[in-house]
Amino acid sequence: MSLEILTPGLATTVQDRGRFGYYRFGIPQGGAMDQYAAALANRLVGNTEKEAVLECTYLGPKLRVDADTVLAVTGSPVDVLVNGERRTGYTRLELAAGDEVSFGVLKGGAKYFIAVAGGIDVPEVLGSRSTYPIGRLGGVQGRAVQAGDTLPVGAPPQATLPRMDEVPEDLLPDYGREFTVRIMLGLYDHKLTEQGLRNLTEAEWTLTPVADRMGLRFDGPGAEWKQEEQPFGAGQDPSNITDAGYAVGSIQIPGGTQPIVLHCDAVSGGGYAQAATVISADMDLFARMGPGAKVRFVPVTMEQALDARAERKARFARVWS
Template identity: 80%
Template sequence: MATTAHSWRLSMALEILVPGLATTVQDRGRFGYYRFGIPQGGAMDQYAASIANRLVGNTADEALLECTYLGPKFTVDAPTVIAVTGAPLEVLVNGKPQPANSRLELSAGDEVSFGMLKGGSKFFIAVAGGIDVPEVLGSRSTYPIGKMGGFEGRSLQTGDVVPVGRPLPEKLPRIESIPEELLPSYDREVTVRIMLGLYDHKLTEEGLANLTESEWTLTPVADRMGLRFDGPGAPWKTEEQPFGAGQDPSNITDAGYAVGSIQIPGGTQPIVLHCDAVSGGGYAQAGTVISADMDLFARMAPGTKVRFQPVTMEEALAARAERRARLDRVWS
């Protein structure tokens, strides 16, 4: 590994030797097209992605790699700087352990690989200059179902050569690592704050109590579109369905879905819609996860115990401001 300053080439690339389970290019997301059915996408843990970019001297807007469970193995063809944040795991450069959540300088030909995750499901690899794939509708994020954005609209594959942009002059003081108190946590028991509605009134008294007072377990059925939880169930009231709705009490005439919407098909297993979810459909939304807590789902592994805690709009806005202030400390 290089330990001294080096001169940058005009461009460089990552050569993918092993792609990992589902490694995609992501950024802050694709906004303004949700009403057309195109989700915002972007990194599932925006906080972890942001601190990775901060470590390598990027802006918060640069694209990086999002990795799921099993990380990739790649080489770099020129000197560069990377940072690995998110789910805790072993980072290896030429087979030797290196610290996560730190700025790592690489030499041309260095090989980067990863051990097994020790918690959570997503981790992020930022490279100085950002992943330099074309923007699609204002974002470099990969939307695999739509086959758009990212690297050819798909997860990385063995043999891919992923272009990296030229690093920009660093406008902020260089940092070598992220203080422990500013790192995300990866707990096995998590409280997720939600705002009830639009259709919580259609739940039975037992259903509402179960949703907001019982413990739920994340199942392995979880991806960028949504995460399914197992628990006591949350029954819906039995009533005459409106024209155009399905026969199940959880069905409604089609409505738009907010990111973070909580559906409970059949009144059994809640599904939390995430960044690649569809924008509308025919299931009632019992509640919506507040924006400040959406990153938590990338920090969960199957088996994580979750409680959904209702909060007010004022509490949700305060949580968003607190998260912003925490991130500002990293970028100051």
């Protein structure tokens, strides 16, 4: 079977768990910005965690199925319409050939996910079906979907888990307007002034509309850098360095003004100092934020970060049980 894209939405792309092992060559991991929400969608339709889904940004697509199938929508809250009739998100939706699926206005957050039984079966590129638009890799010719595209769907995998008709309430992700994001300081937090460091870790920051899969910019009181003589090869601004590798989740503060959190499609290195790094367990939160969301960056220890990662792994294990 296949999905016919009638209207594409704002920036709808094919994504899966990501493309790993190539970051050192400058190719980011990509994948769904909210891995947990994407996993829930796959679980509802009977897929494994590996199948590719559609990631929708703010304005979703309108699509038609050409065979009986099962579909699910998870992620940020949005009205799901099947042939114009409202259906419920986070549930298993049985569709008949010719059914059309569309979406209402997003009610919060930024990203939601569409899974179909069998997964979006575009070719793998470097081990992943994820779309990386800057590099023109993966997905549908390395780009967002367009009207008229026909997306192939794979054969549904053999069921190995009990059928899930809806996501249990205790497994639903939280959505809101205020977020606590845990960070580990470094590598260059020592270059911030004392007040700059306090601002980063104690002040409230607001997500600006300048946010995408590469990075998200936050407005607030600023976090100034110490005025020091720059090393040879660095830029003139104190926020510049002579270049370093960037971890996913790195926080840059160009000019000491607006922090930028690098996300799954970000470059792997450059000349801005990283004041801190968001822990892996909290990276999904950024797909649940809309412009104007309030964020506090809270430092944690390595032990706390590892505990949070273990908790996240256990939560995923409950999804796949």
